[in-house]
Amino acid sequence: MVEVFAPAKVNLSLHVTGQRPDGYHLLDSYVCFADIGDRVTVAKADETSLSVTGPFAKAIPTGADNLVLRAAELLGVSAHITLEKNLPAAAGIGGGSSDAAATLMALTDLYNIPVPDRDAVLTLGADVPVCLMRGQVRMRGIGDDLAYITESRMGWPMVLVNPGVSVSTPEVFRRLARKTNEPMPDDILEDTYNEFPDWLGHQRNDLEAPAIELEPVILDVLDALRAETGCRIARMSGSGATCFALFDEDDQASDAVAAIRDAHPDWWAVVAIS
Ligand SMILES: C[C@@](CO)(OP(=O)(O)O)[C@H](O)COP(=O)(O)OP(=O)(O)OC[C@H]1O[C@@H](n2ccc(N)nc2=O)[C@H](O)[C@@H]1O
Numbered sequence: 001m002v003e004v005f006a007p008a009k010v011n012l013s014l015h016v017t018g019q020r021p022d023g024y025h026l027l028d029s030y031v032c033f034a035d036i037g038d039r040v041t042v043a044k045a046d047e048t049s050l051s052v053t054g055p056f057a058k059a060i061p062t063g064a065d066n067l068v069l070r071a072a073e074l075l076g077v078s079a080h081i082t083l084e085k086n087l088p089a090a091a092g093i094g095g096g097s098s099d100a101a102a103t104l105m106a107l108t109d110l111y112n113i114p115v116p117d118r119d120a121v122l123t124l125g126a127d128v129p130v131c132l133m134r135g136q137v138r139m140r141g142i143g144d145d146l147a148y149i150t151e152s153r154m155g156w157p158m159v160l161v162n163p164g165v166s167v168s169t170p171e172v173f174r175r176l177a178r179k180t181n182e183p184m185p186d187d188i189l190e191d192t193y194n195e196f197p198d199w200l201g202h203q204r205n206d207l208e209a210p211a212i213e214l215e216p217v218i219l220d221v222l223d224a225l226r227a228e229t230g231c232r233i234a235r236m237s238g239s240g241a242t243c244f245a246l247f248d249e250d251d252q253a254s255d256a257v258a259a260i261r262d263a264h265p266d267w268w269a270v271v272a273i274s
Protein backbone atom coordinates (compact mmCIF):
# COMPACT_ATOMS: atom_id res chain seq x y z
CA MET A 1 0.00 0.00 0.00
CA VAL A 2 1.29 3.49 -0.81
CA GLU A 3 -0.16 6.76 0.46
CA VAL A 4 0.64 10.14 -1.13
CA PHE A 5 -0.46 13.60 0.00
CA ALA A 6 -2.09 15.76 -2.69
CA PRO A 7 -1.49 19.37 -1.60
CA ALA A 8 -3.61 22.33 -2.63
CA LYS A 9 -1.99 24.29 -5.46
CA VAL A 10 -2.06 28.07 -5.10
CA ASN A 11 -1.45 30.46 -8.00
CA LEU A 12 0.06 33.43 -6.14
CA SER A 13 0.02 35.18 -9.52
CA LEU A 14 -1.54 34.18 -12.82
CA HIS A 15 -0.73 36.31 -15.85
CA VAL A 16 -2.39 35.30 -19.09
CA THR A 17 0.10 36.22 -21.79
CA GLY A 18 -1.45 34.85 -24.98
CA GLN A 19 -3.57 32.18 -26.59
CA ARG A 20 -2.53 29.27 -28.80
CA PRO A 21 -4.36 28.46 -32.01
CA ASP A 22 -5.95 25.43 -30.26
CA GLY A 23 -7.57 27.80 -27.73
CA TYR A 24 -5.33 27.00 -24.74
CA HIS A 25 -3.95 30.08 -22.99
CA LEU A 26 -0.32 30.88 -22.30
CA LEU A 27 0.36 31.60 -18.67
CA ASP A 28 3.04 33.04 -16.41
CA SER A 29 2.26 31.96 -12.86
CA TYR A 30 3.99 31.82 -9.48
CA VAL A 31 2.76 28.52 -8.08
CA CYS A 32 3.18 27.21 -4.57
CA PHE A 33 1.69 24.32 -2.61
CA ALA A 34 -0.01 24.39 0.78
CA ASP A 35 0.28 22.02 3.72
CA ILE A 36 -3.39 21.11 3.41
CA GLY A 37 -4.79 18.81 0.75
CA ASP A 38 -6.31 15.50 -0.27
CA ARG A 39 -4.81 12.07 0.35
CA VAL A 40 -4.50 9.23 -2.17
CA THR A 41 -3.91 5.64 -1.04
CA VAL A 42 -3.32 2.80 -3.51
CA ALA A 43 -3.15 -0.96 -3.04
CA LYS A 44 -2.50 -3.65 -5.65
CA ALA A 45 -5.69 -5.21 -7.05
CA ASP A 46 -6.74 -7.13 -10.19
CA GLU A 47 -9.38 -4.57 -11.04
CA THR A 48 -9.39 -0.84 -10.44
CA SER A 49 -11.85 0.60 -7.97
CA LEU A 50 -12.20 3.97 -6.27
CA SER A 51 -13.55 4.87 -2.83
CA VAL A 52 -13.94 8.55 -2.04
CA THR A 53 -14.13 9.73 1.57
CA GLY A 54 -13.73 13.10 3.28
CA PRO A 55 -15.76 16.31 3.61
CA PHE A 56 -15.91 17.08 -0.14
CA ALA A 57 -16.47 13.50 -1.36
CA LYS A 58 -19.92 14.37 -2.71
CA ALA A 59 -18.58 17.24 -4.84
CA ILE A 60 -16.70 15.09 -7.35
CA PRO A 61 -17.46 12.40 -9.93
CA THR A 62 -16.65 8.83 -8.89
CA GLY A 63 -16.82 7.35 -12.41
CA ALA A 64 -14.23 7.07 -15.15
CA ASP A 65 -13.90 10.87 -15.46
CA ASN A 66 -12.45 11.17 -11.96
CA LEU A 67 -8.88 12.32 -12.52
CA VAL A 68 -7.58 9.67 -10.14
CA LEU A 69 -9.02 6.92 -12.34
CA ARG A 70 -7.79 8.67 -15.49
CA ALA A 71 -4.28 8.72 -13.99
CA ALA A 72 -4.46 4.95 -13.29
CA GLU A 73 -5.71 4.36 -16.83
CA LEU A 74 -2.83 6.38 -18.28
CA LEU A 75 -0.38 4.11 -16.46
CA GLY A 76 -2.23 0.98 -17.55
CA VAL A 77 -2.23 -0.56 -14.07
CA SER A 78 -5.06 -1.54 -11.77
CA ALA A 79 -5.37 -0.82 -8.07
CA HIS A 80 -7.81 -0.12 -5.32
CA ILE A 81 -7.62 3.61 -4.80
CA THR A 82 -8.91 5.58 -1.85
CA LEU A 83 -9.23 9.33 -2.18
CA GLU A 84 -9.74 11.43 0.94
CA LYS A 85 -11.28 14.59 -0.49
CA ASN A 86 -10.52 17.49 1.83
CA LEU A 87 -10.37 20.25 -0.79
CA PRO A 88 -13.37 21.87 -2.47
CA ALA A 89 -13.70 20.93 -6.16
CA ALA A 90 -13.60 23.23 -9.19
CA ALA A 91 -12.09 25.76 -6.81
CA GLY A 92 -8.90 27.06 -8.47
CA ILE A 93 -6.62 25.14 -6.11
CA GLY A 94 -6.03 22.20 -8.43
CA GLY A 95 -7.69 19.57 -6.29
CA GLY A 96 -8.32 17.22 -9.19
CA SER A 97 -4.91 17.91 -10.76
CA SER A 98 -3.11 17.34 -7.47
CA ASP A 99 -5.07 14.10 -6.95
CA ALA A 100 -4.02 12.97 -10.43
CA ALA A 101 -0.37 13.81 -9.73
CA ALA A 102 -0.49 12.03 -6.34
CA THR A 103 -2.03 8.97 -8.02
CA LEU A 104 0.77 8.91 -10.60
CA MET A 105 3.34 9.14 -7.79
CA ALA A 106 1.64 6.46 -5.69
CA LEU A 107 1.08 3.95 -8.51
CA THR A 108 4.53 4.33 -10.05
CA ASP A 109 5.95 3.68 -6.58
CA LEU A 110 3.61 0.71 -5.95
CA TYR A 111 4.43 -0.97 -9.26
CA ASN A 112 7.98 0.36 -9.62
CA ILE A 113 7.30 1.82 -13.07
CA PRO A 114 8.37 5.19 -14.52
CA VAL A 115 6.26 8.34 -14.45
CA PRO A 116 5.03 9.03 -18.02
CA ASP A 117 6.66 11.87 -19.96
CA ARG A 118 5.34 15.43 -19.67
CA ASP A 119 3.23 15.28 -22.86
CA ALA A 120 1.44 12.18 -21.60
CA VAL A 121 0.93 13.76 -18.16
CA LEU A 122 -0.50 16.90 -19.83
CA THR A 123 -3.34 14.82 -21.31
CA LEU A 124 -4.70 14.61 -17.73
CA GLY A 125 -4.80 18.42 -17.44
CA ALA A 126 -2.58 21.47 -17.89
CA ASP A 127 -2.03 21.69 -14.11
CA VAL A 128 -0.94 18.08 -13.55
CA PRO A 129 2.77 18.53 -14.43
CA VAL A 130 3.21 21.36 -11.91
CA CYS A 131 1.44 19.27 -9.28
CA LEU A 132 4.08 16.56 -9.81
CA MET A 133 6.80 19.11 -9.00
CA ARG A 134 5.44 20.74 -5.84
CA GLY A 135 7.69 23.33 -4.15
CA GLN A 136 7.65 26.84 -5.60
CA VAL A 137 7.48 26.87 -9.35
CA ARG A 138 7.32 29.44 -12.15
CA MET A 139 4.81 27.95 -14.57
CA ARG A 140 4.70 29.13 -18.16
CA GLY A 141 3.43 27.87 -21.51
CA ILE A 142 0.05 26.23 -20.96
CA GLY A 143 1.45 24.66 -17.80
CA ASP A 144 4.22 22.69 -19.49
CA ASP A 145 7.16 25.10 -19.09
CA LEU A 146 8.17 24.68 -15.47
CA ALA A 147 11.11 25.91 -13.41
CA TYR A 148 11.67 25.71 -9.66
CA ILE A 149 12.06 29.04 -7.92
CA THR A 150 15.08 28.22 -5.82
CA GLU A 151 15.14 31.05 -3.30
CA SER A 152 12.52 30.42 -0.66
CA ARG A 153 10.29 33.40 -0.25
CA MET A 154 7.30 31.53 1.12
CA GLY A 155 6.62 30.33 4.62
CA TRP A 156 4.25 33.26 5.05
CA PRO A 157 1.13 32.38 7.06
CA MET A 158 -1.53 31.86 4.41
CA VAL A 159 -5.31 31.71 4.59
CA LEU A 160 -7.49 30.07 1.94
CA VAL A 161 -11.18 30.94 1.63
CA ASN A 162 -13.77 29.46 -0.72
CA PRO A 163 -17.33 30.81 -0.71
CA GLY A 164 -18.89 27.50 -1.73
CA VAL A 165 -19.45 28.23 -5.40
CA SER A 166 -17.73 26.12 -8.04
CA VAL A 167 -16.35 27.92 -11.06
CA SER A 168 -15.88 26.45 -14.53
CA THR A 169 -12.27 26.99 -15.69
CA PRO A 170 -13.12 27.10 -19.46
CA GLU A 171 -15.93 29.58 -18.80
CA VAL A 172 -13.62 31.95 -16.91
CA PHE A 173 -10.99 31.79 -19.68
CA ARG A 174 -13.73 32.44 -22.25
CA ARG A 175 -14.80 35.59 -20.45
CA LEU A 176 -11.29 37.02 -20.27
CA ALA A 177 -11.49 40.19 -22.36
CA ARG A 178 -7.79 40.60 -23.25
CA LYS A 179 -5.80 37.45 -23.90
CA THR A 180 -2.39 39.07 -24.29
CA ASN A 181 -1.13 40.66 -21.09
CA GLU A 182 2.26 41.48 -19.56
CA PRO A 183 4.19 38.52 -18.11
CA MET A 184 5.84 38.69 -14.68
CA PRO A 185 9.24 40.43 -14.63
CA ASP A 186 12.21 38.27 -15.62
CA ASP A 187 14.00 38.98 -12.34
CA ILE A 188 11.55 36.98 -10.25
CA LEU A 189 14.47 35.33 -8.46
CA GLU A 190 15.99 38.51 -7.06
CA ASP A 191 13.38 39.50 -4.51
CA THR A 192 13.89 38.78 -0.84
CA TYR A 193 11.60 37.15 1.73
CA ASN A 194 10.52 40.37 3.49
CA GLU A 195 9.70 42.17 0.26
CA PHE A 196 7.79 39.23 -1.17
CA PRO A 197 4.18 40.29 -0.38
CA ASP A 198 4.87 43.79 -1.78
CA TRP A 199 6.49 42.33 -4.89
CA LEU A 200 3.52 39.98 -5.26
CA GLY A 201 1.20 42.97 -4.93
CA HIS A 202 2.61 44.24 -8.22
CA GLN A 203 1.69 40.98 -9.98
CA ARG A 204 -1.84 39.97 -11.01
CA ASN A 205 -4.34 37.22 -11.52
CA ASP A 206 -5.83 38.10 -14.90
CA LEU A 207 -8.66 35.60 -14.33
CA GLU A 208 -9.88 37.43 -11.22
CA ALA A 209 -12.05 39.97 -13.08
CA PRO A 210 -13.86 37.46 -15.34
CA ALA A 211 -14.37 35.09 -12.37
CA ILE A 212 -15.87 37.92 -10.28
CA GLU A 213 -18.13 38.73 -13.22
CA LEU A 214 -19.41 35.14 -13.06
CA GLU A 215 -19.50 34.89 -9.26
CA PRO A 216 -19.56 38.32 -7.56
CA VAL A 217 -19.23 36.64 -4.14
CA ILE A 218 -15.50 36.29 -4.91
CA LEU A 219 -15.19 40.04 -4.36
CA ASP A 220 -16.84 39.61 -0.95
CA VAL A 221 -14.20 37.00 -0.10
CA LEU A 222 -11.38 39.35 -1.12
CA ASP A 223 -12.93 42.22 0.86
CA ALA A 224 -13.33 40.00 3.92
CA LEU A 225 -9.67 38.91 3.76
CA ARG A 226 -8.37 42.44 3.18
CA ALA A 227 -10.30 43.72 6.20
CA GLU A 228 -8.42 41.36 8.56
CA THR A 229 -5.50 42.67 10.63
CA GLY A 230 -2.11 41.69 9.23
CA CYS A 231 -3.34 40.85 5.72
CA ARG A 232 -0.49 41.77 3.34
CA ILE A 233 -2.11 40.63 0.12
CA ALA A 234 -5.31 38.87 -0.93
CA ARG A 235 -5.91 37.49 -4.41
CA MET A 236 -7.87 34.77 -6.19
CA SER A 237 -6.06 31.51 -7.04
CA GLY A 238 -6.34 29.94 -10.51
CA SER A 239 -9.75 30.36 -12.10
CA GLY A 240 -11.36 30.70 -8.67
CA ALA A 241 -13.33 30.84 -6.59
CA THR A 242 -10.79 30.15 -3.78
CA CYS A 243 -8.83 33.22 -2.66
CA PHE A 244 -5.62 33.26 -0.65
CA ALA A 245 -4.17 35.88 1.68
CA LEU A 246 -0.72 36.20 3.21
CA PHE A 247 -0.46 37.46 6.78
CA ASP A 248 2.41 38.87 8.82
CA GLU A 249 1.87 36.60 11.83
CA ASP A 250 0.51 33.07 12.41
CA ASP A 251 -1.94 34.37 15.04
CA GLN A 252 -3.34 36.93 12.63
CA ALA A 253 -3.99 34.19 10.07
CA SER A 254 -5.79 32.04 12.70
CA ASP A 255 -7.80 35.04 13.90
CA ALA A 256 -8.79 35.85 10.32
CA VAL A 257 -10.04 32.29 9.76
CA ALA A 258 -12.04 32.39 13.01
CA ALA A 259 -13.60 35.76 12.12
CA ILE A 260 -14.46 34.72 8.55
CA ARG A 261 -15.98 31.40 9.69
CA ASP A 262 -18.01 33.31 12.25
CA ALA A 263 -19.34 35.82 9.73
CA HIS A 264 -19.80 33.25 6.94
CA PRO A 265 -20.44 29.79 8.39
CA ASP A 266 -21.07 28.38 4.90
CA TRP A 267 -17.64 29.44 3.56
CA TRP A 268 -14.60 27.14 3.70
CA ALA A 269 -11.75 28.95 5.48
CA VAL A 270 -8.44 27.38 6.57
CA VAL A 271 -4.96 28.36 7.65
CA ALA A 272 -2.34 26.90 5.33
CA ILE A 273 1.41 27.29 5.35
CA SER A 274 3.34 27.01 2.14
C1 LIG B 1 -6.31 27.96 -14.51
C2 LIG B 1 -5.35 27.01 -13.84
C3 LIG B 1 -4.07 27.77 -13.42
O1 LIG B 1 -3.19 26.96 -12.70
O2 LIG B 1 -5.83 26.43 -12.63
P1 LIG B 1 -7.27 25.98 -12.02
O3 LIG B 1 -8.17 27.14 -11.98
O4 LIG B 1 -7.78 24.89 -12.87
O5 LIG B 1 -6.93 25.47 -10.64
C4 LIG B 1 -4.92 25.88 -14.83
O6 LIG B 1 -4.24 26.41 -15.93
C5 LIG B 1 -6.02 25.00 -15.33
O7 LIG B 1 -5.49 23.71 -15.45
P2 LIG B 1 -6.45 22.43 -15.60
O8 LIG B 1 -7.63 22.57 -14.71
O9 LIG B 1 -5.59 21.22 -15.44
O10 LIG B 1 -6.91 22.61 -17.08
P3 LIG B 1 -7.36 21.57 -18.19
O11 LIG B 1 -8.19 20.50 -17.56
O12 LIG B 1 -6.18 21.14 -19.01
O13 LIG B 1 -8.24 22.50 -19.11
C6 LIG B 1 -9.53 22.91 -18.77
C7 LIG B 1 -9.91 24.03 -19.71
O14 LIG B 1 -9.30 25.24 -19.24
C8 LIG B 1 -8.84 26.03 -20.33
N1 LIG B 1 -7.38 26.21 -20.22
C9 LIG B 1 -6.65 25.51 -19.33
C10 LIG B 1 -5.28 25.73 -19.21
C11 LIG B 1 -4.69 26.69 -20.06
N2 LIG B 1 -3.37 26.94 -19.99
N3 LIG B 1 -5.44 27.37 -20.95
C12 LIG B 1 -6.77 27.16 -21.04
O15 LIG B 1 -7.44 27.81 -21.86
C13 LIG B 1 -9.27 25.31 -21.58
O16 LIG B 1 -10.52 25.85 -21.94
C14 LIG B 1 -9.44 23.88 -21.13
O17 LIG B 1 -10.38 23.20 -21.90
Ligand SMILES: Nc1ncnc2c1ncn2[C@@H]1O[C@H](COP(=O)(O)OP(=O)(O)O)[C@@H](O)[C@H]1O
Pocket residue numbers: 059060061065066067068088089090091092093094095096097099100167169238239240
Ligand atom coordinates in the same frame (compact mmCIF):
# COMPACT_ATOMS: atom_id res chain seq x y z
N1 LIG C 1 -10.34 13.87 -8.07
C1 LIG C 1 -11.02 14.97 -8.41
N2 LIG C 1 -11.09 16.01 -7.56
C2 LIG C 1 -11.74 17.15 -7.91
N3 LIG C 1 -12.35 17.31 -9.08
C3 LIG C 1 -12.32 16.32 -9.97
C4 LIG C 1 -11.63 15.12 -9.67
N4 LIG C 1 -11.75 14.32 -10.73
C5 LIG C 1 -12.45 15.00 -11.66
N5 LIG C 1 -12.81 16.20 -11.21
C6 LIG C 1 -13.54 17.23 -11.98
O1 LIG C 1 -12.59 18.21 -12.35
C7 LIG C 1 -13.13 19.52 -12.31
C8 LIG C 1 -12.06 20.52 -11.83
O2 LIG C 1 -11.79 20.26 -10.49
P1 LIG C 1 -10.51 20.80 -9.71
O3 LIG C 1 -9.27 20.24 -10.27
O4 LIG C 1 -10.75 20.56 -8.25
O5 LIG C 1 -10.65 22.35 -9.95
P2 LIG C 1 -9.72 23.48 -10.54
O6 LIG C 1 -9.32 23.01 -11.91
O7 LIG C 1 -10.57 24.70 -10.55
O8 LIG C 1 -8.57 23.62 -9.62
C9 LIG C 1 -14.34 19.44 -11.38
O9 LIG C 1 -15.44 20.03 -12.01
C10 LIG C 1 -14.59 17.97 -11.13
O10 LIG C 1 -15.86 17.56 -11.57
